[in-house]
Amino acid sequence: MLSTILSAFTVADIRKKLAFTAGMLLIYRVGAHVPVPGINTQAVHDIQKQFGGGGVLNFLNVFSGGGLSRIAIFALGIMPYITASIILQLLTVVVPSLEKLQKEGEVGQARITQYTRYLTVALAFAQSIGYVFLFRSFGASAGTPVVKHFDAPHVFLIVVSLTAGTILLMWMGELITQRGIGNGISLMIFASIVSRLPQGVQAWWTNDDQVFRVMMPFIALAVIASIVFIQEGQRRIPVQYAKRVVGRRMTSGGQTYLPLRVNMAGVIPVIFAASLMAFPPTIGQLLNTGWAKDFSNFFSPSRAPYVIGESVLIVLFTYFYTAVTFNPVDQADNLRKYGGFIPGVRPGRPTAEFLDRILARLTFPGALYLAAIAALPTILISQTSANFFFGGTSILIVIGVALDTMKQLEAQLMMRNYEGFLK
Numbered sequence: 001m002l003s004t005i006l007s008a009f010t011v012a013d014i015r016k017k018l019a020f021t022a023g024m025l026l027i028y029r030v031g032a033h034v035p036v037p038g039i040n041t042q043a044v045h046d047i048q049k050q051f052g053g054g055g056v057l058n059f060l061n062v063f064s065g066g067g068l069s070r071i072a073i074f075a076l077g078i079m080p081y082i083t084a085s086i087i088l089q090l091l092t093v094v095v096p097s098l099e100k101l102q103k104e105g106e107v108g109q110a111r112i113t114q115y116t117r118y119l120t121v122a123l124a125f126a127q128s129i130g131y132v133f134l135f136r137s138f139g140a141s142a143g144t145p146v147v148k149h150f151d152a153p154h155v156f157l158i159v160v161s162l163t164a165g166t167i168l169l170m171w172m173g174e175l176i177t178q179r180g181i182g183n184g185i186s187l188m189i190f191a192s193i194v195s196r197l198p199q200g201v202q203a204w205w206t207n208d209d210q211v212f213r214v215m216m217p218f219i220a221l222a223v224i225a226s227i228v229f230i231q232e233g234q235r236r237i238p239v240q241y242a243k244r245v246v247g248r249r250m251t252s253g254g255q256t257y258l259p260l261r262v263n264m265a266g267v268i269p270v271i272f273a274a275s276l277m278a279f280p281p282t283i284g285q286l287l288n289t290g291w292a293k294d295f296s297n298f299f300s301p302s303r304a305p306y307v308i309g310e311s312v313l314i315v316l317f318t319y320f321y322t323a324v325t326f327n328p329v330d331q332a333d334n335l336r337k338y339g340g341f342i343p344g345v346r347p348g349r350p351t352a353e354f355l356d357r358i359l360a361r362l363t364f365p366g367a368l369y370l371a372a373i374a375a376l377p378t379i380l381i382s383q384t385s386a387n388f389f390f391g392g393t394s395i396l397i398v399i400g401v402a403l404d405t406m407k408q409l410e411a412q413l414m415m416r417n418y419e420g421f422l423k
Contacts (some may be wrong), residue, residue: 007413014181014412021180024172024259025191031074032170032195036161038154039071039135043144060278062394065192071146072133073165078188081170082275084119088112094300120170123164128162130154175212181412182405189271190401193394220395227399230369233262235362237355242339258331258342260307260359263366267400268391270374271333272321273313277306310393311371318367328355370396 008014024073035041061068064077092098092112101108132155135146145152176184205217238258280299299306332352334340341347345354374393 005409008409011176011413012332014409017179017181017412021176021182021187024176024180024184025187028074028169028188029030031072031165031292032065032072032192034073036070036073036075036158036165038148038158039145040144040148043146044069045073062112062196063189063274064194065195068123068131073161074169075131076162076166077184077192078166078169078173079278080124080166080175081116081185083123084116086272087119088116089320092324093320096273118169121167124163124166125159126349128159131162132158171227182401182408186267186271186397186401187405190223192397193398194369199222201253223395224399226369226373227396229405230263230366230373231261231266231400231403235260235262237358237360238342238343239335239340242341258355260326260355260362261366262362263318263370264326264359264363266404267397268321269317269367269370270396270400272317273310275309276313278421280294281306307375311375314374315367315369318370319363322359322363326359328352328359331355 022270035044062078063079064075067073067077088098092102098112098241101111114333132147135394136150138146147158173188176182176187178422180187200266204213207213226278236259238255239258240255277299279297283295299301329352332355334347335342335351336347342351373396
């Protein structure tokens with residue numbers, strides 16, 4: 001891995017992409033420290049304890065890179081865009097017009113992306129209004145108002161600033177995907193989690209539980225090894241290509257393989273499940289009443305209902321996203337179109353059924369493994385202050401994004417590596 005990174009800096013084009021990605025992430029981190037206008041910064045320091053512990057606010061604060069606790073411009077993070085993507089992908093299954101757009105290739109995908117952006121703006125605007133009232137309630141409990149002037153013009157200014165921050169992050173993420181290295185949205189979440197790592201190390205080192213201090217490194221290493229094992233595990237299905245006549249030449253048939261990964265969905269199901277499970281506690285925090293607080297505590301990320309719900313959603317989203325990204329029927333048609341076939345399996349529908357059966361068998365253990373990695377560390381260390389710094393969800397996202405980014409970097413290097421006849 002180190003040699004790959006060093007080799008990337010020797011290529012000018014890749015060096016520019018890495019610099020562009022680093023610059024965008026640097027702007028993202030700076031924006032997470034710039035407070036929105038109309039906020040009492042001294043009162044923000046007084047309510048920092050509201051974002052500690054294992055509550056949902058701490059969870060959302062980690063995914064915003066600490067911007068939520070500072071009430072910064074990027075306080076919402078990229079979560080509204082992820083939520084909008086979830087809604088649109090779910091609607092493509094039930095709405096025929098969206099399903100038709102999805103099958104139209106790049107034109108249809110561009111239209112769906114446009115709808116996702118509009119929905120992101122609406123969700124960010126609604127979420128910003130809720131957070132303004134939440135910050136007001138925190139200021140009332142702390143004795144110092146967070147919002148200096150709680151009237152319509154100042155509230156509108158704060159809401160527009162938070163919404164504009166989310167829109168800017170969405171644009172920056174798309175720029176990183178187009179002109180940089182890796183997936184921009186995933187890299188922003190990666191940067192948010194990694195930025196909180198020093199505080200997690202400090203919370204682990206200063207923890208009073210000696211057993212936890214000794215066991216925590218072993219738990220983290222076991223989770224990392226399991227994630228790498230899942231991400232790199234694959235089933236290679238042999239594919240044989242028959243001889244074909246192209247023009248006046250006859251191409252010789254070859255043998256290759258079709259790689260089916262154990263976890264074809266990557267870290268997307270975990271991000272989807274985490275963003276959806278954050279809704280119930282957030283609503284409870286916003287209402288700030290007796291039953292709403294009980295409802296929020298019931299779905300707190302350190303409690304069993306949250307862990308069970310997140311595990312179920314991870315399994316469901318793993319199957320759903322795998323079905324979206326890999327279509328056995330289309331794959332079988334492409335194999336038959338180019339003269340390929342799986343030995344022992346007839347082309348066409350039998351090939352599609354064979355691939356679907358293999359994919360279902362691979363996805364089930366992969367989904368269970370993802371759910372276990374996300375849930376077990378949270379269960380083991382749910383009573384500690386370092387829960388969301390070293391939770392399975394955070395580590396899964398960090399390692400998964402790092403592996404995907406390294407693969408894209410290696411692919412960029414391979415495209416520019418030409419070996420001559422003489423060595």
